Amino acid sequence: MTSGDAMATVAAMQPGWNLGNTLDAIPDETAWGNPLVTQALLRKVKSEGYNSIRIPITWSNHHGPAPAYTIDQVWLSRVRQVVDWALAEGLYVLVNLHHDSWQWINGYPGDRTTVMNRYTALWTQIATTFRNHSSKLTFESINEPQFTGTSGDAQSDEVLRDLNVAFVRLVRQSGGNNASRLLVLPTLYTNSNQAQLDALSTTINQLGDRNIAATVHFYGWWPFSVNIAGGTRYDSNVEQDMVDGFDRVANTFVARGIPVIVGEWALLSYDYTRPGIIERGEVLKYVEAVGYQARIRKLTTMLWDAGSFLNRNDLQWRDPGLFALMKASWTTRSATASSDQIYVPRSGTVTSRSLTLNLNGASFRSLRQGSTxxxxxxxxxxxxxxxxxxxxxxxxxxGNRAPGVNANLEATFSQGVPWPISVISYDPPTQSAASGTTSSFTIPTQFRGDQLATMEAKYADGSPAGPANWTSYKEFWSNFQPDYTANTIIMKPEFFAEVNDGAVTLTFHFWSGTKITYRVTKSGTSVTGSPA
Known part of the structure; x- marks a missing residue:
């Protein structure tokens, strides 16, 4: 039995931030578009209020052959340098085996000896390297474990138990501060299904080790997280999915004194290079709720940031208002509203408009436009x-009702951050005829101040057309993408790849509430289209 207060350690790690797509990138640190890590970056993360940093690390490309699997010394020195910089800034640090999970660890059921030897060799070297490091350094056995060749999740849970137990034993046996270091164990897929939570709970019980934390990941209700199946809003489905998942992990672990780290959280399609997939106000509501729902259950959260939140080139937040809300959520609730947009037609009489406030325990104070x-x-x-x-x-x-945003307001409240409201003038969008191919087809679209929310696709008989044929609402960006600069909607080859020859009716839903229909006809690789 190791000493130490795992609950206190994990509480002190709140909130946390992920150095995503960096030391886990394949084949090397800058391969996925992020610059080399600097101490200035880690200082910035700490200065913004973060208390821990998860450093995902992929080791596959940085070690020698069997039987020693010797880690490349240049790579190990770089990892150690980044870890040391983070510790020097006063951050708790979590390191792991990251994309190794699907590169080779997933083959464990079919080749137990080879995979276990490699896994053991890597963790033995990592544990030895960091044996005398501060107890603020923590180890996570595997990122998002998954396996091939099992009969299903129940057998995969058993397989994961082998690896988690081997990890704990070898780290403990390596001595030094590793004898009592906090060790973090994931569920299968790092999901929060009860069966997977129960399986990990059994493993932790059997280990009888008091310095263990459980970890899951959270990317929200899938239709909302990627904008498919009409999941355009932070609604009761999204909220219930969050509450249920957080309740399960809190009841399974926290209630029994086992701390939980939500080792990654964000939205799957939140990406600064693909704006508009999830409308900003809906993102704000989600972020506010994650902060609150995790906090009241004593869950430590680690934001997955692969560059979409903090710009690593200039060390500035890409969306300062979003970060302000996130930071507020660590200690308090902020009020939100049914929307952050009010659409006003460009012609006709302007009528009054209402929004529903979600006060979240706050009281309304004022409505401002800048300093007015x-x-x-x-x-x-x-x-x-x-x-x-x-x-x-x-x-x-x-004002003169120019298309687009005419004014930006803020509703202020007794607590938390203000809620933004954009006042937007628009005319109903229009579209025109087009021809092209399944690999290159765009619909000329005059957006006229409006913004695209989602798209439906149906055959003549009303059945869903295209990928994910269980829903008529297609996945934003994967199947279609607005280009507001070019005044087009790009229809992706991935959409046409799963469309039958013949006519398909597309219905475009805009944030103003406007809906317009467009008919495309596919014949082999050729596509024509016109307003329906």
Whole structure:
């Protein structure tokens, strides 16, 4: 039995940040688009309020052959340098075997001796290298474990138990501070299904080691996380999925004194290079809820950041407002609203518009445009949780009604960060005829101030067309992509690859509420289209 208070250690690690797509990149540190890690980056992470950093590491390309599997000394020195820099900044540090999980560890069921020898050799070398490092350094056995050649998850759980137990035993036996270092064990796939939680719970019980933490990952309700099947909003489905998953891990582990690290969390399709897949206000609501729901269950969260949140080139947040909300969520709740957008038609009389406030325990204070405080009663009214902007105020805010955002407002509250509201003028988008091929087809689209939310695709009989044929709502960006600069919607080859020859009706849903239909006809590799 090792000494140490695992619950206290994991609590002290909150909040955490992932150095994603860096030392885990294949084949080397900069291969996936991030610059070399600097101590300045780690200092920035610490200065922003983070207390821990997860450093995912892929070892596959950085060691020699059997039987020694000797880790390349230049690579090991680089890993040690980054670890030491992070520790010098006062951060807790977590290192692991990362993409090794699907590169070779997944073959364990069919070749137990070879895989176990390699796994043991790597962890023995890592444990020896860091044996005398600060107890603020922690080890995670495997990232997102998965296996080929098992009869199913139950057998995979057993296979994972072998690897987790071997990891704990060899680290403990390596001595020094490893005798009591916090060790982090994942569930199968790092998911929070009860069967996988129970399997890991059994393993931890059998180990009888008090300095163990459990880890799962959380990327939200899948349709929302990638924008498929109409999952455009942070709704009750998204919230319930989060609450249920966090409840399961809290009840299985935290309630019994076993700490939990949510070792990665974000949204699968949140990527600064692919804007608009998930609407910003909906992202804000999700981030606020993750912070709160994890905090009340004493779960430590580690943001997965592969470069989409913190720009590693200039060390600035790509979306400072999003980070401000995230940071606030570590200690308090922020109010949100049904939307961060108010769409006003470019023609006709401007009418009043209402948003529903999700107060989250706060009370409404003011509505501002920059430094100007709007006037309650004449510019807006608040009744219960309904905020209404008057027609007079909106008429002033839209000005000459140029397409797009005409004004940016902030609703302020008694706690947390303000809620942003964009006032947008738009005309219903229009589309025109086009021809092309299955590998190159774009729909000319005049967006006219509006933004695309999602797209449906159906055959003449009403059945869903294209990939994921269980839903008519296709996956944003994977199947279709708006290009607001070029005034087109790009239809992807991946969409046409799973479309039958003949006519397909596309329905484009915009954030204003506008829907427009367009008919494409596919014949072999040729595609034509026109407004329906």
């Amino acid at each position: 405080v709007l006037t309650n009663g004449t510019d807006y009214t608040v009744s219960g949780n309904t905020l209404t902007l008057t027609s007079a105020a909106l008429t002033r805010l839209v």
